[in-house]
Amino acid sequence: MNILGIETSCDETSAAVLLDGRIGSNVISSQRCHTSFGGVVPELASREHERTIVSIVNSAVTEANITKNELDCIAATSGPGLIGAVMVGLCFAEGMAFALGIPFVPVNHIEAHMFSAFIPESPEHKSPEGPFISLTVSGGHTLLSLVREDLSYDVIGKTLDDAAGEAFDKTGKMLGLAYPAGPVIDRLAASGNPHFHAFPRALTSSSQTSRSYRGNFDFSFSGLKTSVQTWLQKHTAEFIQTHLHDIAASVQYAIVSVLTEKAVAAARHFRTDAISVAGGVSANSALRTAMQEACRHHGIRLYIPGTVYSTDNAAMIASLAALMLSKGTVRKNNYDVAPFASFAAGAIKASLK
Numbered sequence: 001m002n003i004l005g006i007e008t009s010c011d012e013t014s015a016a017v018l019l020d021g022r023i024g025s026n027v028i029s030s031q032r033c034h035t036s037f038g039g040v041v042p043e044l045a046s047r048e049h050e051r052t053i054v055s056i057v058n059s060a061v062t063e064a065n066i067t068k069n070e071l072d073c074i075a076a077t078s079g080p081g082l083i084g085a086v087m088v089g090l091c092f093a094e095g096m097a098f099a100l101g102i103p104f105v106p107v108n109h110i111e112a113h114m115f116s117a118f119i120p121e122s123p124e125h126k127s128p129e130g131p132f133i134s135l136t137v138s139g140g141h142t143l144l145s146l147v148r149e150d151l152s153y154d155v156i157g158k159t160l161d162d163a164a165g166e167a168f169d170k171t172g173k174m175l176g177l178a179y180p181a182g183p184v185i186d187r188l189a190a191s192g193n194p195h196f197h198a199f200p201r202a203l204t205s206s207s208q209t210s211r212s213y214r215g216n217f218d219f220s221f222s223g224l225k226t227s228v229q230t231w232l233q234k235h236t237a238e239f240i241q242t243h244l245h246d247i248a249a250s251v252q253y254a255i256v257s258v259l260t261e262k263a264v265a266a267a268r269h270f271r272t273d274a275i276s277v278a279g280g281v282s283a284n285s286a287l288r289t290a291m292q293e294a295c296r297h298h299g300i301r302l303y304i305p306g307t308v309y310s311t312d313n314a315a316m317i318a319s320l321a322a323l324m325l326s327k328g329t330v331r332k333n334n335y336d337v338a339p340f341a342s343f344a345a346g347a348i349k350a351s352l353k
C-alpha cells in the first residue's frame, strides 16, 4: 500500500510517501519567516504552508518514484496545532484524496510523535513489541504514556505548565539565542559544564520526599524559567557572555535529568522493559546520551528515532496511518474531518484499540 502523509501543524511543511511499509520520501521545509519574531507567528505559518504545500507534495511523490495515481491513501495531521496551519494541510489532503477517489486518514500529531518508534527508518528497523513507556517531548507537549501491546495507551504524566521544548526555547530567548533555541543550547552545552549552576528540577526525587515523589509522573518547567531569569538578573552581561556555554549546559542538565529520571521511574513502576522517546526535544544529544546510559543501567530497551524523525515530519504521519489501517479500525472515505487545536487524546486513540 502506498500512503502519502502530510504534516502542517506548526512551522514545518512536510510530505512523505510510505511504499509498502518502507519510506520512499520524507520532504521537510522549515519556515524561516518567524526567526526575527522569536516564535512562530500563526498567520505567517498558514500563509507559508499555503505557498509551499503543492511543491512539497509534488517533490515527495516524485522522490518516491511513483505518480499520484499510484497512491492508495492519504493521511494528514488533523490536530493538535495552530488551527490555521493544520487546516491548510488537512483541506489539501482531503481534497486530493477526494479527487483521486482514495481514502483519507486523519492523524493526531502528538500520537504520531508518540508512535515514532514504528517509523520504518531502515529495512532492519525494529519496533517495540510489548508494552512500553513513551516519553513525548516536543515544542508544545511533554507526556509520559503507558503504551500497551494492542497500542492502546494511557497518559500517566504530563507537564503542569511549560513543555520541555518551551523550557529550552524560553530560557534560550533570555540568553539572547535565536528561535528555536533548543538546538542552539544543545550545541553550546557540548563544551559547557552542566554543574556550573544547579537550576531547579521540579517534582523529582531532588525536590520531594521520596514517598510523595514515587508515582508522580507529572512535570513542571515554569520554575526553571523563573529561576534562570532571576539568576541572569543577578549577573552582568559580560559574565553571562563569558559563561554562556556553562549556563546552557546547566539549563540543559536540569531539563534532561528530570526527563530521564521520570521515564526510567515510570518503566520501573509499570514493570515495562522498553522506553520510547520522541518529539523535537528527543533530538537533544544530552537527552539521548542520558537515556542510553540510564536504560543500559536498568536493562531497559530504548527506542529513539533518528533526528530527522524527532522534529515534525510527515513520515510519522504516514507511518501512524499505516498502523491504524493495519488495525482495521479507521473510518475510510471521510473527507469531512474537523481540525482541532489541542491534544484530544481520546479522539484517535480509540481507533488504535
Ligand SMILES: Nc1ncnc2c1ncn2[C@@H]1O[C@H](COP(=O)(O)OP(=O)(O)OP(=O)(O)O)[C@@H](O)[C@H]1O
Pocket: 009, 010, 011, 080, 081, 109, 110, 113, 137, 138, 139, 140, 141, 164, 165, 166, 168, 169, 180, 181, 182, 183, 186, 279, 280, 281, 282, 283, 284, 285, 310, 311, 312
Ligand atoms: N537538539 C535539540 N535540543 C533541544 N531541543 C530541541 C532540539 N531540537 C529541537 N528541539 C526543540 O524541539 C521543539 C520542536 O519540536 P517539535 O517540532 O516536535 O514541536 P512542535 O511540533 O512545534 O510542537 P508539538 O509537537 O507539541 O505540537 C522546539 O521547542 C525545539 O527547540
Ligand SMILES: [Mg+2]
Pocket: 109, 113, 138, 139, 279, 280, 311, 312
Ligand atoms: Mg511536533
